[in-house]
Amino acid sequence: MAIYDQRHECMNREELLQLQLERLQATVNRCYKNVPFYRRRLDDLGIEPEGLQSLDDLRALPFTTKEDLRASYPYDLVAVPLREVVRFHLSSGTTGAPTVIAYTANDLQHWTNLVARNLAAGEITREDVVQIFFGYGLFSGGFGLHQGAEAIGASVLPVSEAELPQQVKIMQDFRSTALIGMPSYALSIAETMERMDVEPNSLSLRVGLFGAEPWSEERRAEIEQRLYIRAYDIYGLSEMGGPGVAGECPERCGLHLAEDHYLIEVLDPDSGAPVPAGQEGELVFTTLSKEALPLLRYRSGDLASVDPSPCPCGRTTARMSRISRRTDDMVIIHGMNIFPADVAQVLAAFPEVSPHFQLVVERPGALDELNVRVELAGLPSDIGEKVLRLRDDIAARLRAELGVDLRIILLEPRSLSGQGGKYPRAVDTRNR
Ligand SMILES: [Zn+2]
Secondary structure, three states, rough: OOOOHHHOOOOOHHHHHHHHHHHHHHHHHHHHHHHHHHHHHHHHOOOOOHOOHHHHHHHHHHOOOOOHHHOOOOOOOOOHHHEEEEEEEEOOOOOOOOOEEEEEEEHHHHHHHHHHHHHOOOOOOOOOEEEEEOOOOOOOOHHHHHHHHHHHHHEEEOOOOOOOHHHHHHHHHHOOOOOEEEEEHHHHHHHHOOOOOOOOHHHHOOEEEEOOOOOOOHHHHHHHHHHHOEEEEEEEEEOOOOEEEEEEOOOOEEEEOOOOOOOEEOOOOOOOEOOOOOOOOEEEEEEOOOOOOOOOEEEEEEEEEEOOOOOOOOOOOOOOOOEEEEOOOOEEEOOOOHHHHHHHHHHHHOOEEEEEEEEEOOOOOOEEEEEEEEEOOOOOOOOHHHHHHHHHHHHHHHHHHHHOEEEEEOOOOOOOOHHHOOOOEEEEEEOO
């Protein structure tokens, strides 16, 4: 199976660590020189960029958080003059300021090559007709995969988020061999095919790359069975430029991380200390090649483990596990990031409900559904009519604020808070 960038994906570990150190030093220098935010932080900690002599020194550097990114909207973290920026993307954040990612021409080139690595690892070649149903727009997914697929030399159909029957028709007419998008959307396509009486084995589909939302091995099996393809997991995050951060190889025993472009730490989310090798912790990323928007020790909020042992495929880069959950209980539904804090803000405007609520994501049929279980502050005197109206009002406000469809389930007073307040803020049954 083809390895897209043999030189970097199969690097001797020693050589890789040396490359990482050199790139880290350049990145810290760039941050210090060009980004007042980082200069202030490093000055406050008494850190001089020249003092950084080993990869272990990374641990003295300050973290960067989602809040830092939001507070710097739109340009404050950009490390180059605007004339050198050739592209922006925004995160799919719902309320509050979105986070911005900027790219120079070199950043775009690196990004394209990293995504191409994932595609090649996922068995996609120039012979493939690739149908992409990630959104094309401010969200980085569509453009990122598109560039990578073109770099591979595949024939690309940027179908984006077209109507489902149109996806199926294009699949038939163009004899698409590869699908790229969100796993839940792939299942919606499968569902639509069944409704349209289209047999998957009458199509030319062969392989699929899926990501941008959590999915499980069970879901992989379901996608493979219903679409007659082999399904691969890919991982990225908009703060690191989008897709291309990690992807599965044919061994499918973890996702190979692009360690020559990202320095990855696995930390205890509470203490910030490194967890023992192989154990689960929060993934923390430092960019190593980014010019427009370098980030130091970005707290991703994604929990996973990392295995540095060699892979039978020949790649020497470490492999991350699937994301098990998030530190902030953010849930991803239909490509949108929903933060409990944003939900709490909307609920605070309703005196009839308590601050206790729970996000529950399920997939009962073709589509993912978001249920918000909200605890009433007290039992209203007129239960029927009034409660129904309250439920509808909350649902309407949340839909407008978050931009996703959802259902409100009102709970009796103390049904969440009564258990000593110990309940998960988010339950994602799609992972099970
Ligand atoms: Zn491998």
